[in-house]
Every structure is written in structure tokens, then in C-alpha cells.
Amino acid sequence: MNQNEFVSIIQPFKDKMFRLAKRLLVSTEEAEDATQEVLVKLWNKNQELKQFNSIEAMAMTITKNYCLDQLKSKRASNLKIVHNNYTDREAGLQQRIEDQDTLSWVEKIINDLPEQQKIIIQMRDIENCEFEEIASILEMNETAVRVALSRARKIIREKITNTHHYGLAKN
Template sequence: MKPLETRLARLARRGDQRAFAEIVDLYKDKLYHLAYRMTGNRQEAEDVVQEAFLRVYKNLDRYDENQKFSTWIYRITTNLCIDRLRKRKAIYSLDAESSDHEGLDGYAMLPSDDRTPESELILSETQRLIHEAIAALPAKYKSVMILRYLQDLSLQEISDVMDMPVTTVKTRVHRGREFLRKKLEHKL
């Protein structure tokens, strides 16, 4: 029996609007979090998700049912984010002061527990430093690091999403970690 997403994609391909709405419900939050972590901007993340669903809808006939649906939809979203980051690079530096840009703190969306104001301040400062370090990663490392550590995908799944060999993914994860370690060792 085919996975739920594959069955929904098949129904949506035949024009079933409810099936496509279910696909949107299943993936809207996951894609938003992925896009937000890659772009660092709420509005851009929303735009990316909207564009991703438009592309999914227009290209349902190209979806290969032998492939995981999640891999296909993550690839579309990741590629849209990378395209935006490339275009943005020409406009301003990723190392720019983050206080100028609203919504760059993706960690504000983490659920809260009973923390003291002091621990909250230390935690938010640490999260800000980590977020800045991730934002400063070159796009080729940033995408694999986000997929690996924030989306919790396996190396093979990242390989499928990024359409690159697992060995390349391993290398980029390793180099991304090294980049983050060097960036953070002086700040934390």
C-alpha cells in the first residue's frame, strides 16, 4: 500500500481539491519552518511556502510515486530558498546587523517552559549567536545543516532532497559544523 501522501498526490492529480488541501495541511508548517530557518525572514518564508505549493500543484503529474513525497516537496522548497538567498546576496550581506531586519530570530518560535528571566536572557543570547552563525553559513552548507539538524533528515534523505551524493552531503555537514564551531568558539 502506498503512503498517504502518495495516495493524496494521485487524487489531487485527478483534480480532487480536498486531497490537495490535505497535502497543504500535512506540510505547511514543516515547509514554513524549513523556509524560515533558511531565509531568516517570516515574510520570505511565507512567500516560499506559497510558491512551493503552487509548484507542487502545477507539477503533480511529474511526481514519481516511487520516490518519497516528502523528499520531492522538500527539494522544491529548499531550491526556492536557495534561489532567494542567491538573489538576496547581491542586495545585502548576511553578516549585516540583524537588528535592522525584523523577524530574524527563528528561536522565538520555540515553545516556552518555566524559565527565569535570567536564564531566558542567557538562552536568548545563545540562540541569537547560533542563529547569526547559521545565517552566516554559505548557502551550500546552510541548506544541508538546516535539513540535518533542524529538520532532522538523514544523510540519505538530504542526498535525495538536494540531489547530490551522500558523500557530498557528509562533507558539507562536516564543513558546516566546522564553520559553526569556529564562528561560535569565540562567542560562547
């Protein structure tokens, strides 16, 4: 497989990898680096790639594992990633998010979830994946994925309704 073939294979899900990485790592730069790293890993596997029935599922699994490792090593060295991406968000997207300030606290609520729930919300509600796919990426069974998804959605609902009723976000 040459470089062009490889790029055309990864193109359809490259953004999906990036969004998952960003959901977990929060910072755009870190997500970019992570995506890059995972792509290099995939490229080095070059010859074996054709054996896998879904390169996309594998890419997502590697991305997930890589990001979780990153988070683990950051935590081990007592560095907490607190990143708000004040300036580097895509201009259009940032504009629209600022237009509706409420959207940014929805983002915050999702980012405050535990990692596993974050991944599930990202895969299901944003990327619209089937439970089967999510289950294989997370190495869990489908029922467990459903339960965790429902739990995550309820946490989000609770925070949203609280904010809605009080008229302001508490944090």
C-alpha cells in the same frame, strides 16, 4: 486529486518546507511567500504528483531551488536581505528565545553559514533527515554531504567556543 486530499498530503511537511525557506531567506514573510509559491506549483502539478514516490522529497527540492533562485535574483539587483524579524516571530518562541539570549546567537551563527551548509544543518540537525534524503534533495553524493556537514558543525563549534571563552559574542 481535490483540494482537501492535497492539503492532507502536504500537511505533514508544510512546516518543514517553511522552516527550510526561513533558514535560507531569513525573513518570515519571505519564507511564507516562498512556501505558498511552492505549494501552488505542487498544486498545479496535481495530476503528476501521484507518480512521484516521495512528494515530500520533491517539495523540499522545489523549496530549496525556489529560495536559492530568490536569493540569486535579490543579489543580482543588489538588494541584500537583512531581516531580523523583530516583531513577527511567534510569541511563544520569541519569548523563549529572548529568555535564553544565547540561543539567538546560535541562530545567527547558523544563518551566517554558506547556503549549502545552512541547508544541510537545517535538514540534518533540525529536521533529523537521513543522509540519503539530504543527498537527493541537494543532488550531491552522501560523502560530500557528510563532509559539508562536518565542516559546518566545526564552524559552529569554533564560534561557540570562542564566544564561550571570551564570554561575549564578537559579532
